[in-house]
Amino acid sequence: MLTYCIRRRLFVTSHNVSVDICPLHVLLQVSKHSVKSSDGGPDAAGDMLQLLQRRFFIPPDPHHAESLLKGRTCVYGPLGVDLKRNLLDQWWASVVRSRPQVFGISTLYELGDKGAGEGNHKEKLGDSVDELLQRRQPWRTRLLQGALAQYVPSLELMNRKLPFGLAETGLCYQPEDANSDAIGCSSEVTEASLVWFCSPRTSSQWLDYWTRHRLQWWRKFTLGPSDFSTRDIQDEERNHGTSRGVTVLYQFPWGTETLETLWMLGDAALLRSHTGSRDKLQCRDGKRVVLPHVLSLSANMDRGVLAVLFNSLQHVQKVDSKQRLHQRTVLKLHPTLAPVKVALDMGKGSTSELRQVCEGLLHELLDVGISAWPGYMDTTQSSMDKLHTKYDEMGVLFTLMVGENTLENGLLLVRNRDTTIRETMHISEIRQFLLKYISAAEKI
The missing domain is CATH 3.30.930.10 (Bira Bifunctional Protein; Domain 2)
Known part of the structure; x- marks a missing residue:
């Protein structure tokens, strides 16, 4: 001062x-x-x-x-x-x-x-x-x-x-x-x-x-x-x-x-x-x-x-399975501007093994210049809704959820910030998928 x-x-x-x-x-x-x-x-x-x-x-x-x-x-x-x-x-x-x-x-x-x-x-x-x-x-x-x-x-x-x-x-x-x-x-x-x-x-x-x-x-x-x-x-x-x-x-x-x-x-x-x-x-x-x-x-x-x-902030209303109305706040920052491209979290399964998978994937993404948030290091128990609320407000493009399926067959859950659609993807495809996504956004 x-x-x-x-x-x-x-x-x-x-x-x-x-x-x-x-x-x-x-x-x-x-x-x-x-x-x-x-x-x-x-x-x-x-x-x-x-x-x-x-x-x-x-x-x-x-x-x-x-x-x-x-x-x-x-x-x-x-x-x-x-x-x-x-x-x-x-x-x-x-x-x-x-x-x-x-x-x-x-x-x-x-x-x-x-x-x-x-x-x-x-x-x-x-x-x-x-x-x-x-x-x-x-x-x-x-x-x-x-x-x-x-x-x-x-x-x-x-x-x-x-x-x-x-x-x-x-x-x-x-x-x-x-x-x-x-x-x-x-x-x-x-x-x-x-x-x-x-x-x-x-x-x-x-x-x-x-x-x-x-x-x-x-x-x-x-x-x-x-x-x-x-x-x-x-x-x-x-x-x-x-x-x-x-x-x-x-x-x-x-x-x-x-x-x-x-x-x-x-x-x-x-x-x-x-x-x-x-x-x-x-x-x-x-x-x-x-x-x-x-x-x-x-x-x-x-x-x-x-x-x-201000231009990226959106308040989106949605109705859940029980017909309850919820408002979702999301910072839809452009992919090239978003501070964090990917958040890595882990679901149920062997904690030590899942953590190793997350750490390996984290370094793989960082090596190619994709910023990643190590959510798996947070030991606080949070529901999926709270995690998504947090990452939406941070402007995170994708949330990757590593779980038992990842250990068994290499599949993990990928959630898109803008569409909220969740899909399964093989862990070997993640890096190339994200690079193509960000590269396409830069050319728009």
């Missing part, structure tokens, strides 16, 4: 924010504003946060729950960490790995000169907070500046030919909203950024292209694609030096929030970052030599995690 407060204080002093630092009790309290669902139903945000805390996505600390709800980086639990990492991996695969003109970069959190940065690294533990504050080292608020700084070295990779892009993911520090109880504090936000350099004559077409690309990418992972939309940024909302802007939006139960922002920056931002000769900035557009225009695409991946969670 001390380092978090120091970061906020550094942010405030380096950005000349003339307000007081948040008191500790404000940081730890839950939001006073209730968030109701759009149809007047129960507290949708509260229900979601309870589920996320109950199923190890976030810890039961109200401060972190509030941060996530605001689209800020919070402390994630085991499942939350994997969900966020999976989302970032999918973003990177879509923007960088599948495109020969996009290169990944990495920049520092601080935006000062090299000497000041080295000084911070050499700081002794005994230095006082006042000495740290006197450095007034600015923390980055966007990843754009780092990409602009690496523009000239990157030209050689493309033989000075347009278009190309520089991509990065990392933490940025942003001030709280003006109407927030935590006014004056800076918050960490995980940003995914693509800075695209193109010829002036094609910049508008590229903005349209990337807008479609980003909207389709968000919709790919969701049950309700219509909850995602785009909106042109009006003239009065645009930042100085921008000619066009677009936002990718998600419709939360309490209203629309921005997931991603795309700006057409022209050449002004590049010229500000590289003073001096314009010749070193020029590129080839066919036979022409031009000064490139810059497009900036930045996504708030913490708010993206929240959007994916």
Whole structure:
């Protein structure tokens, strides 16, 4: 907490924010504003946060729950960490790995000169907070500046030919909203950024292209694609030096929030970052030599995690054999995003032998990159309904039940999260079945 407060204080002093630092009790309290669902139903945000805390996505600390709800980086639990990492991996695969003109970069959190940065690294533990504050080292608020700084070295990779892009993911520090109880504090936000350099004559077409690309990418992972939309940024909302802007939006139960922002920056931002000769900035557009225009695409991946969670949550009603109505809560996360693909449990039979089978199957799945939950290690007696409730809320794709049949003839029970259908399958077929299932989901 001390380092978090120091970061906020550094942010405030380096950005000349003339307000007081948040008191500790404000940081730890839950939001006073209730968030109701759009149809007047129960507290949708509260229900979601309870589920996320109950199923190890976030810890039961109200401060972190509030941060996530605001689209800020919070402390994630085991499942939350994997969900966020999976989302970032999918973003990177879509923007960088599948495109020969996009290169990944990495920049520092601080935006000062090299000497000041080295000084911070050499700081002794005994230095006082006042000495740290006197450095007034600015923390980055966007990843754009780092990409602009690496523009000239990157030209050689493309033989000075347009278009190309520089991509990065990392933490940025942003001030709280003006109407927030935590006014004056800076918050960490995980940003995914693509800075695209193109010829002036094609910049508008590229903005349209990337807008479609980003909207389709968000919709790919969701049950309700219509909850995602785009909106042109009006003239009065645009930042100085921008000619066009677009936002990718998600419709939360309490209203629309921005997931991603795309700006057409022209050449002004590049010229500000590289003073001096314009010749070193020029590129080839066919036979022409031009000064490139810059497009900036930045996504708030913490708010993206929240959007994916809300869009995946379903309450399904079913009637049992005795005509009793039950409501089933399930987190239908996309197969590529689900933190846990398979849960392994064991039924009746020789405990030691079944455990050995489960452990062998667990390692076989992990060896091929399929995340598995070792439910068989839990010695608490639970009914099948309770197990399914737990795994449905965790977003687990399949539950594998190892029992006496597995020992006798290699057959085990496979339950599908989305259909609840149970079928028998030979243990030797499980790995290939899961790999094909996940691979097919990635191509949709």
